[in-house]
Amino acid sequence: MMSSAEPAIAVTGLRVVRGAREVLHGLSFEVPKGQITGLLGPSGCGKTTLIRSIVGVQVVAGGEVTVLGRPAGSAELRRLIGYSTQNPAIYRDLSVVENLRYFAAVLGAPKTDPARVLREVGLEGHADQLGGTLSGGQLSRASLAVSLLGSPQLLVLDEPTVGLDPVLRKELWELFGGLAERGVTILVSSHVMDEAARCQRLIMLRDGDILADDSPEGLRARTDTADLEQAFLRLIEERQPA
Numbered sequence: 394m395m396s397s398a399e400p401a402i403a404v405t406g407l408r409v410v411r412g413a414r415e416v417l418h419g420l421s422f423e424v425p426k427g428q429i430t431g432l433l434g435p436s437g438c439g440k441t442t443l444i445r446s447i448v449g450v451q452v453v454a455g456g457e458v459t460v461l462g463r464p465a466g467s468a469e470l471r472r473l474i475g476y477s478t479q480n481p482a483i484y485r486d487l488s489v490v491e492n493l494r495y496f497a498a499v500l501g502a503p504k505t506d507p508a509r510v511l512r513e514v515g516l517e518g519h520a521d522q523l524g525g526t527l528s529g530g531q532l533s534r535a536s537l538a539v540s541l542l543g544s545p546q547l548l549v550l551d552e553p554t555v556g557l558d559p560v561l562r563k564e565l566w567e568l569f570g571g572l573a574e575r576g577v578t579i580l581v582s583s584h585v586m587d588e589a590a591r592c593q594r595l596i597m598l599r600d601g602d603i604l605a606d607d608s609p610e611g612l613r614a615r616t617d618t619a620d621l622e623q624a625f626l627r628l629i630e631e632r633q634p635a
């Protein structure tokens with residue numbers, strides 16, 4: 394039904410007000426299918442709000458968000474999107490595999506899925522450990538495992554590597570790369586610029602506006618720097634009148 398040229402996510406004129414302030418000021422962009430798109434920007438710039446709008450849990454003040462050809466928040470998207478929030482939602486009093494069985498049942502995912510996703514995130518050795526006793530990195534991977542249940546077409550990950558050591562971060566990015574090679578679309582937020590280089594596409598946010606929407610190579614060329622952190626800073630300088 395959908396052509397492969399159709400983007401996984403299309404956002405037009407998205408405005409969101411939280412509290413008394415407008416935090417997203419009319420964003421428009423597309424996320425291509427089968428790629429890793431990074432959503433980057435400093436703390437408080439609106440990454441989580443944008444992600445919430447895409448997964449359909451944010452009240453929006455204006456604009457349109459279309460995900461896999463349907464309006465964001467549509468019931469049928471629930472099975473097609475894997476969403477991992479910043480605060481891992483794992484039951485502390487259930488073991489890892491019990492958590493996975495529970496969420497698989499809620500999603501109507503196959504009974505073989507918990508074993509598959511445990512393998513994918515490398516947590517087989519902790520299957521019977523209680524959620525409440527996992528380390529930070531193990532908890533992040535358990536949360537990622539939940540989002541992989543049911544083989545979603547789109548993975549939306551809000552800062553999945555925050556607080557992880559470099560080895561674990563590298564492993565997780567390799568996992569993301571493998572999923573993208575299998576055709577899964579990944580939108581991943583981060584405030585760590587060195588992770589930007591691992592994405593095929595970058596959306597840089599600042600104060601609720603898009604500063605750049607480009608490939609890492611395009612961004613480096615445009616800002617004449619090899620370093621994406623420098624590129625980000627140069628884009629900010631360009632915007633500010635001298």
Ligand SMILES: Nc1ncnc2c1ncn2[C@@H]1O[C@H](COP(=O)(O)OP(=O)(O)OP(=O)(O)O)[C@@H](O)[C@H]1O
Pocket residue numbers: 411412413416434435436437438439440441442443584
């Ligand atoms: N419930 C709320 N009520 C009022 N303002 C809010 C609320 N939630 C978030 N905000 C504000 O909206 C802005 C965007 O927040 P958001 O969580 O989207 O940023 P972020 O880029 O994800 O930040 P971080 O990287 O620190 O998680 C911030 O200025 C924040 O203070």
